[in-house]
Amino acid sequence: MNMFRAVVFFLAYFGHATSACPALCKCYSRRSEVVCNEVPLTEFPSVGLPENTTTLTIQFTNITSISEEDLKAIPKLKELHLFSNHLKNLSSHLLRGVPHLTTLDLTGNKLRHLPADVFSHAPLQILVLKNNLIEKAEASWLPDNSNLTWLDVSGNRLTNVPADFLKKIPHLENLDLSHNHLEKLSAGSLDPLTKLDRLNLRNNKLENLNASLLHSTRNLTYLFLSRNKLSRVPQNIFQELTQLKHLSLDDNQLSSIPSGLLNHLNALEDEGLDLTANPWMCDGKIEYLFGWLQKNQKKAFLPETIICSGPQSLKSRSVMSLKETDKVECADVSTMTSFPVDGLPPDTTVLSIWSTQISSIEASHLNAVPFLNRLQLYANKLDKLPSNLLQNASRLNSLDLTGNELGHLPPGVFNQKSLRNLVLKNNHIEQADAGWFADNNSLIWLDLSGNRLSDIPTALLQKLKHLEHLDLSDNNLQDLQPDALKNLHHLDILNLARNKLTTLPPTAFSHNPNLLRLFLQENLLRELPPSLFSGLQRLQMLLLNQNRLQHIPEGLLDGRNSSFQLILATNPWLCDGKIQYLWRWLNEHTQNVFYLEEVTCNRPEELKDRQVVSLTESELGLVR
Template sequence: MKSCCALAVLLLAYLCHGALSCPPLCKCYRRRAEVVCNEVPLTEYPSEGLSKNTTLVTIQFTNITSISEQQLNATPLLQGLHLYSNHLQNLSPHLLRGVPHLDTLDLTGNRLSDLPADVFNHAPLRNLVLKNNAIKKADAEWLPDNSSITWLDMSGNSLTKVPMALLQKLPHLENLDLANNRLEQISANSLDPLNKLERLNLRNNKLDTLDASVLQSSHNLTYLFLSQNNLNKLPQNLFQELSQLKLLSLEENQLSHIPAGLLDPLSSLEEEGLDLTSNPWLCDRKVKYLWRWLQKNKKKVFLPDGIICASPQSLVGRSLMSLTESELNLQS
């Protein structure tokens, strides 16, 4: 009987300790060592209430404006930190020094602009998400040399360029998302250090052309998103090394022609893997290569009948696929 009472007391103490270790307004899941603070009136990171055994923290839709190294020191075993849609404006230098096991850091939807040097040092990050903030300049000093990051998402910011010095620190990168920025160019050879890159998203920027060598080291690239830019000219050998590419989006650009041979290296395109819609195609003799490629590779094209002539006047609105050799003056 006494042993049963003692066991009950220990169990009660354990449960009480668990309750005390969970921050107010948050929910804690002991089995997963997870803490979730969702849509609650927090103004500071709840470090004082966190158990040292916590491995996953999710704080979203709160009024937190900053986070410091000292606050993260409360959870030395932390592996994942998700801080979606808060009001973060500041991160402290050496932010991750006290969380040497952190694998994933997601800062989507905050108000971050200028980040301090060394902010992402000290932890073996594999996934870093800075999506939908107010960052105007990417800095190589954020990261250590030979960073372990494989997934970097900086979409939805105000970047006009990405320094090669930053990319040189990312030899293990597999996914790079720079969509919805203000990029005007991708410097020649800047992607060369990223020879493990599989997915590159440059959608909705201000690119008007790409250097012929920019993808020369991207042998493992399988998904390439170039839609919603101002691309009006593509180098003939741009896709020369992309034999693994499964999906290529070029819709909503300013392409009137593409050079002969441009699409020939893309032998791995999946069904409907190429999108060329919403471009101002000039349906004259120069469109011969594209017209013939489409005839042979129709299944690889998304909405092939949606590739529409913008000129000459006699063919405006016609699908390129529907035209005959005589209409394109290709017989001679």
């Protein structure tokens, strides 16, 4: 009898659970979840939905509308995910029948106009309207004093956000308005958002910001203003943001920032301020930024890539490399054709000659300045150097030859033990020669970026055993020899960006345990060896963006510390079963990835442009 009752109970309970499921969908009774994924649905699957459903996912279907009546069949619903369908219409009072709904995701549909009260009646906390066609945000969508803490309206066609709309969401903690057409935000519009923690205004058309715009958002910790058209920023706009950890102002039209702008940002994390890709004018107005960077270099993201756009004599110079105390300076002297030996003070320690017509220099020229410590010959017409150039410059520590016309350099040209910093950036050098340096050299910084190198000789690098910074970016390097970096045990920054590297040997970095920053972006890398980074326990930053990576091997990113930062954007990721390792790592380390939203699937077609981190287990084939 007991056995009979057990069988009856089993059939009554489990038989009902398995049979009550819409055609073409999958029901998971244990977690009260229904998934309708990539199926030929044209209407909302009301028939057969288990009444106790708490999570419903419908994605990649041909459904064009959803109504209040459709949702009445599942009154216990808490999460509704309607990703990448063809929704054009939502009914007014849509959520009246789902009083427990807290999450609604409508990403990637064709919504343009939404009716009044469409998001009323439910205690919504998370609302995602990303990647639709919405041109105007309406206050009438929402109830007064909405419970929303997360609102994502990115990837639409908004030109402004009405203050009365924002007034209805006083509990908001995350607001994403990125990838729209916003031209301005009115003064006071953000004042109701006193709990706001994260504000994303990236990739809009903002040309200026009201000085008081952020004065009430004192709890902000993340602020994204990159890829706008900002040409100026009000001096006191950030003065209340004492908790701000990350601020991105990159890729705007900033030529300077006002004095004091960054003084109140005491909570900025290391590398928390991004000012790259702006047309900085390195005149008197750059003084505040220069001073701030000198004191707060660790707070800036890639500070060495904050570059002068003008004047012409300083174009392409890093702001960080500017000097306050150059003692002798010959700049923009277009009539100067020979080295200015006559009249040089014999006690000169720093000599800078920029943007002249000088085409040659001799060792004898430096006899006039026996105490010379730093020599900068930037953007002249130098096309050759003598092999004995530095024979009498026994105190020379730094030599900068950026932006000349140097091609072939003779052996012994840099054979001076005192030399520690050498910059040969933006010349015409096609071949680097180990003969340039003595075996007992003291070089710690070598910049060969912006030349025409197709390889870097192992013999040259083996001589540079004290090297800490090596920049080979913007060349034509096609491969890296397995033992090329073997002797560089002190190396902490290696820049191989913007070359033509297609592969890297598994042992490429095996002998560089002190490496902190590794730049591999904008190459042609298709795959990476699983053990490539295994010995780099101190690595803090890795850039792999804009390559041709489709997958990364299992374990590649394991063992990274909590401060590790990674950029993987703009690779053609193939989102099949092999993407599983990357997907899991991204979900577990979202705080470590810059531009996470740009790590998107390239294939298969049905997942194209989806964020890898947003994929579901069923889409990856992990649910059987």
